[in-house]
Amino acid sequence: MNFRTAIRGLLFGTLMAAVAITATAAETIKIGVNVPLTGFAASDGTSALNGAKLAVKQLNDAGGINGKKLELVIYDDQASPKQSVPIATKLIEKDKVVVGVSCSYSGATRAAAGIYQEAKTPYISAYAIHPDITRTGNYVFRTSFVGEVQGRAGAKLAGEILNKKRAVLITLNNDFGKSLVAGFKEKANKYGITILNEYPYSIKDRQFGPIIARVKADNPDVIYATGYFFTAGPLVSQLRAAGVKATIIGQEGFDTQTFIKIAGPASEGVIITTSLDRGSKSAETKHFIEQYEQMFNHKTDMVAASGHTAIKVAAAAIQAAGSTDRAAVRDAIAKTDLVAATGTISFNSLGEVIKDVQVQIVKNGEFRHYAVISDAALLAPPAQ
Amino acid sequence: MLFFDLLVQGLIQGGIYSLIAIGLTLVYGLLRILHVSHAGLYTLGGYIALLVTNLTGSFTLGMIVSMVGVGLAGMVIYRLIYQPILNKPPFVALIASIGMFIAMEEIYRIIFGPYGITFVDPPLQGTFTVANIYLRHSEIAAIVLAVSLITALSLFTRYTRIGIAWRATVTDPEMAQSFGVDVIKVRYLNFFIGSAMAAGAGGMVALLNNLVEPTMGSVPSYKALAIIVLGGLGNVKGTVIAALIIGISEAFGTIYLGDFLDRDSIAFALLILVLMFKPTGLFVRG
Amino acid sequence: MEYEISLLTIMGISIIGALSLNLIVGFCGQISLGHAAFLGIGAYTSAILTKAGIPFFIAIVAGMLLSGVFGLIVGFASLRVKEDFLAITTMGVAFLFMGIIRKQEVLGGEMGIAMIPGSGLGKFGYMLLVMLLAGALILFSIYLKNSWMGFTFNAVSADENTANLIGINVANYKLIAFVLGTAFAGLAGALYAHNIRFIDPESFGFIESITILSMVVIGGMGSVWGVTIAAVLLSIFPMWFQFIEDYKLLVYGGLLCLIMIFSPEGLSGISEKIYAGVRGKRSDASS
Numbered sequence A: 001m002n003f004r005t006a007i008r009g010l011l012f013g014t015l016m017a018a019v020a021i022t023a024t025a026a027e028t029i030k031i032g033v034n035v036p037l038t039g040f041a042a043s044d045g046t047s048a049l050n051g052a053k054l055a056v057k058q059l060n061d062a063g064g065i066n067g068k069k070l071e072l073v074i075y076d077d078q079a080s081p082k083q084s085v086p087i088a089t090k091l092i093e094k095d096k097v098v099v100g101v102s103c104s105y106s107g108a109t110r111a112a113a114g115i116y117q118e119a120k121t122p123y124i125s126a127y128a129i130h131p132d133i134t135r136t137g138n139y140v141f142r143t144s145f146v147g148e149v150q151g152r153a154g155a156k157l158a159g160e161i162l163n164k165k166r167a168v169l170i171t172l173n174n175d176f177g178k179s180l181v182a183g184f185k186e187k188a189n190k191y192g193i194t195i196l197n198e199y200p201y202s203i204k205d206r207q208f209g210p211i212i213a214r215v216k217a218d219n220p221d222v223i224y225a226t227g228y229f230f231t232a233g234p235l236v237s238q239l240r241a242a243g244v245k246a247t248i249i250g251q252e253g254f255d256t257q258t259f260i261k262i263a264g265p266a267s268e269g270v271i272i273t274t275s276l277d278r279g280s281k282s283a284e285t286k287h288f289i290e291q292y293e294q295m296f297n298h299k300t301d302m303v304a305a306s307g308h309t310a311i312k313v314a315a316a317a318i319q320a321a322g323s324t325d326r327a328a329v330r331d332a333i334a335k336t337d338l339v340a341a342t343g344t345i346s347f348n349s350l351g352e353v354i355k356d357v358q359v360q361i362v363k364n365g366e367f368r369h370y371a372v373i374s375d376a377a378l379l380a381p382p383a384q
Numbered sequence B: 001m002l003f004f005d006l007l008v009q010g011l012i013q014g015g016i017y018s019l020i021a022i023g024l025t026l027v028y029g030l031l032r033i034l035h036v037s038h039a040g041l042y043t044l045g046g047y048i049a050l051l052v053t054n055l056t057g058s059f060t061l062g063m064i065v066s067m068v069g070v071g072l073a074g075m076v077i078y079r080l081i082y083q084p085i086l087n088k089p090p091f092v093a094l095i096a097s098i099g100m101f102i103a104m105e106e107i108y109r110i111i112f113g114p115y116g117i118t119f120v121d122p123p124l125q126g127t128f129t130v131a132n133i134y135l136r137h138s139e140i141a142a143i144v145l146a147v148s149l150i151t152a153l154s155l156f157t158r159y160t161r162i163g164i165a166w167r168a169t170v171t172d173p174e175m176a177q178s179f180g181v182d183v184i185k186v187r188y189l190n191f192f193i194g195s196a197m198a199a200g201a202g203g204m205v206a207l208l209n210n211l212v213e214p215t216m217g218s219v220p221s222y223k224a225l226a227i228i229v230l231g232g233l234g235n236v237k238g239t240v241i242a243a244l245i246i247g248i249s250e251a252f253g254t255i256y257l258g259d260f261l262d263r264d265s266i267a268f269a270l271l272i273l274v275l276m277f278k279p280t281g282l283f284v285r286g
Numbered sequence C: 001m002e003y004e005i006s007l008l009t010i011m012g013i014s015i016i017g018a019l020s021l022n023l024i025v026g027f028c029g030q031i032s033l034g035h036a037a038f039l040g041i042g043a044y045t046s047a048i049l050t051k052a053g054i055p056f057f058i059a060i061v062a063g064m065l066l067s068g069v070f071g072l073i074v075g076f077a078s079l080r081v082k083e084d085f086l087a088i089t090t091m092g093v094a095f096l097f098m099g100i101i102r103k104q105e106v107l108g109g110e111m112g113i114a115m116i117p118g119s120g121l122g123k124f125g126y127m128l129l130v131m132l133l134a135g136a137l138i139l140f141s142i143y144l145k146n147s148w149m150g151f152t153f154n155a156v157s158a159d160e161n162t163a164n165l166i167g168i169n170v171a172n173y174k175l176i177a178f179v180l181g182t183a184f185a186g187l188a189g190a191l192y193a194h195n196i197r198f199i200d201p202e203s204f205g206f207i208e209s210i211t212i213l214s215m216v217v218i219g220g221m222g223s224v225w226g227v228t229i230a231a232v233l234l235s236i237f238p239m240w241f242q243f244i245e246d247y248k249l250l251v252y253g254g255l256l257c258l259i260m261i262f263s264p265e266g267l268s269g270i271s272e273k274i275y276a277g278v279r280g281k282r283s284d285a286s287s
Helices: A003-027 A042-061 A081-093 A106-118 A147-161 A175-191 A209-218 A229-241 A257-267 A283-296 A302-321 A326-334 B002-031 B038-056 B059-085 B090-112 B137-159 B161-171 B173-178 B183-209 B218-230 B236-256 B263-277 C002-027 C036-051 C056-080 C083-103 C122-146 C148-158 C160-165 C170-196 C206-219 C224-235 C242-262 C266-286
Strands: A028-035 A069-076 A099-102 A123-125 A140-142 A166-172 A194-201 A222-225 A247-250 A271-274 A338-340 A343-347 A357-363 A366-373 B127-130 B133-136
Touching: A028 A042, A028 A081, A028 A106, A028 A302, A042 A069, A042 A283, A042 A302, A069 A081, A069 A302, A069 C242, A081 A099, A081 A106, A081 C002, A081 C170, A099 A106, A099 A302, A099 A326, A106 A123, A106 A140, A123 A302, A147 A175, A147 A222, A147 A247, A147 A271, A147 A357, A147 A366, A166 A175, A166 A209, A175 A194, A194 A209, A209 A229, A209 B002, A209 B236, A222 A229, A229 A247, A229 A257, A229 B133, A229 B183, A257 A366, A271 A366, A283 A302, A302 A326, A302 A338, B002 B038, B002 B133, B002 B137, B002 B161, B002 B183, B002 B218, B002 B236, B038 B059, B038 B090, B038 B183, B038 B218, B059 B090, B059 B183, B059 C242, B090 C083, B090 C206, B090 C242, B127 B137, B133 B137, B137 B161, B137 B183, B161 B173, B161 B183, B173 B183, B218 B236, B218 B263, B218 C083, B236 B263, B263 C056, B263 C083, C002 C122, C002 C148, C002 C170, C002 C206, C002 C224, C036 C056, C036 C083, C036 C170, C036 C206, C056 C083, C056 C170, C083 C206, C122 C148, C122 C170, C122 C224, C148 C160, C148 C170, C160 C170, C206 C224, C206 C242, C206 C266, C224 C266
Parallel strands: A028 A069, A028 A099, A099 A123, A123 A140, A166 A194, A166 A222, A222 A247, A247 A271
Antiparallel strands: A271 A357, A338 A343, A357 A366, B127 B133
8 A cells, every 4th residue: 555545545535424424414403402411400401301312213213304314412501591591502503403492491491592582593492481481582482381371270170170279389489389379379269269378498498397387287178389309209298297188289390200209108199280191092192101211211201291392393393394494493383283292282472382281190109190171261371 | 386396397407407517517626627528428328328228128227337338438538638638728628628529419410310219118107196296207216316326426525535535636636646646547537427427317318308319418518517607616516506506497487587588598697697796606616 | 603702701701700709819818608699799780770771881880889888798797707707607698698589579589580681782792891891800900919909918818917917907908808809790790691681599609609719719819810711711611511411510520629639729820830840940951
């Protein structure tokens, strides 16, 4: 092998590699994801991302979108607005994503939404709850319930479906808890519920002794408790151990098997409003639940379902638009009418999702179907 | 009734805080270091206790293994992190400790996952009821553990040779050394005992919550600092009392001041108030 | 270029934040574990004022002033409590400020304040403004360090009692250090608010205070250029370590720990060792 041949070989190889790289690059459609993989929100972030990854796998196995494969470009934002902003800029400018999906909490999502709107790139919030997120502009959508909507459903559940009239609120003191409770309070009167007392707690709390002492004194027949599995689990467990018999209503933050594991037998009978119906007859939902468990060796949860749904909506819109032009995709998202793991998805003029509220109950150590709330007037999300 | 309930809850929380804070104040008393990564050892105690219990079915064994194991881990941390930087300005140890703590939390998350782990068959789940008072067996166990460990510590430092030598070294290292006390051994003992007690607290909290998470040490990491300052840095008795005061204040404060201050602020507001009148804490340095 | 611009802006803001703490901690030797709260005061003040219609530049200055005022109050506390007690007190003050904000809906509460107006300068213009201010603070810090005030700070930092004995009004200088440091922190906070356009109490919590402190300590306390470089590196650390994703925070914690063990004087310490080594070699060579 002489020198010239070697050089020619090298050039040829490089050329082939370059072609291969550009060819492969041209073959994927990129969706950007900002998600907390480290830090305090890591558990939700991991779930949501897993749901998203499953969606991509399912779509790619079925042939991709418009003949190309989907690719997720993932950045860890630690649920911090300070990081989600440069990440959003990078995704839009450097990675040239078609759509952005937030698998992160409200603060990070809200900050990034501004960037996406300015850059006229569609952005879908999988589960972040801050009402201002969609108000950022017409490029921002949300596939999960705004807190208030779910809270209103909770009021109907408590007052009408379960016929409980004396309620105590145990509120997680962050945007999630507070917006849920705002919705509950808004409709409490309509369903004849008297709110006896409200007790806020911090996301870091795991011992609820003082609150439970007060709740015992209040003697309600229903407790509307907001929180995430790592607060709800201990809370429910301690409530029952203290002899509190009232029905406990939770929301999607409870919706994970880990909640049941933590609370053990105390979780029996807890009812939640959520978007994942484990008794669903829908093929989409059933496949999601089964395949998630297979792929990740872990039971699925609401946050994962939300991540999954967001990707599916993005992909369907790109397919409908027939191109990766961001404006066209945005219009397609607005017209979404898709059956996803969390129900039939469509959006109102603000980009808020319109879908039924699922009600699940813990029975024999698992979440099971209990009811569905489809009252469109009640569940209408804000339109501005 | 409500008053009594809140008081009991405050004492339980205070008891757990005191187990954690004692280790912190012991290290400060001896080395003048704010040992933030102590909270990481507390978390490790929770993990080991839970995992050993799940493996062997015995919570007692879990607690023992946890306390001994974490005691040793504490000694390792002293040797690797603090010994090289003993003569440097205080910031150095503080930042190194914080870095270590962040790394520990991450290691737990990477190894054990972000969701947290639970007992397969949680022990001590019963409840003791008398009149309208409900006390979970696990809560009673927590109180018993805290009281026993603190009493044991007190007896140890008073009636055993090693304990007396240790106390002497904390009060005046040079004098103790001139009497033949091996200061290095005392340091290791210090870290062992403090870390073991934190592990005890960790195991108890694991039981009370039926949950061990990688970030369970983040609140103690700063709250314990407030407690040891309130108690008078280096004063063990003061720390225990401060811990109980903070536990009780939080119990009542979250209910009655909850509209105005969040939980952490209550402890710090109390601390700042006290420091304005007694700048060296409630009790003088032990 | 937008991405690079956003990174540079973040860097600039971090430099201002770190140098402001350097005034208190590095120059004057007072321990502060709650510095992020002062950024928070500047941020919230500026955010609320601009949302109420007050022009950007006035709001920023207002943020600085209010931070300085609170800094003065905390500075008085530093006269009562010393060293490690002061460290924890400053930490407590930060928790208290943020704890109160969390509970006041009018200040945004847990939800924070969103849709904060921009500066009106556009992204590039804003970056220039931030860079300019950062540069100004660097120059000011250097000037201060070499001025008589800087020497006095040094004296107070090294040995308060002796400083007192030779007639320095230690109390006044501590207060000055606190006010200057917190005012500039307020500036950094206000700039942050108009950059990210969303603030909440969590953004100015204990973790943030520690991050800023580690910039100062890793840079080498008191060293202006050391702290500046540390601020630049640490502020974009999460971004250039994205490729190790899962292990990012672990590496960060480990680095903090290792740097403290092996080079407690931080970056300026490392450079001094290298410099001394080089000089040593040179003098070896010449002899």
